[in-house]
Amino acid sequence: MSQKLVPARIPTPGKILSREIEARSWTQKDLAEIMGHPVQTINEIIRGSKEITSETTIKLSQALGTSFEFWTNLEAKYQVHLVVFPKNLI
Template sequence: MSQKLTPARVPTPGKILSREIEVRGWTQKYLAEMMNCAVLTINEIIKGKKEITPEIAMKLSQALDTTPDFWINLEVQYKLHLVSKDNKVN
């Protein structure tokens, strides 16, 4: 079997961030304060209305003890998924 399997759904970076905040028992406000950014920024990322920029990725990595690459890669992989989904031939 040489067929490439792809997931039917790819979670948004915001969904991953939301789960991470929940697991840590944090609020969006608390994370925003840690990142020195607006709560609206965190909320819009979670809702999928704002993308994770390199600057935001750096702040997320510092607040969540991850790497900036982790957050940038989530954003890029999600966008690639959307593009590939839009370009599929039926």
């Protein structure tokens, strides 16, 4: 019995951000206001169409009480994952 092996999928930074927002019973608008960013920016990060920039990692860490390294590492690891396992191969 042969099984096709597929690479593990890692959650996108946006998925983690969405969970953090939900855990606090916030909306995307709430987070955007706290960070001083447009709601569209938060929405694009959550949808995965926008990467988390260095500036955004600092604002996320301040808003959510996490380290900026958490968000920087999460984004970097996700970007490496996309290079190693392109979406069209998964």
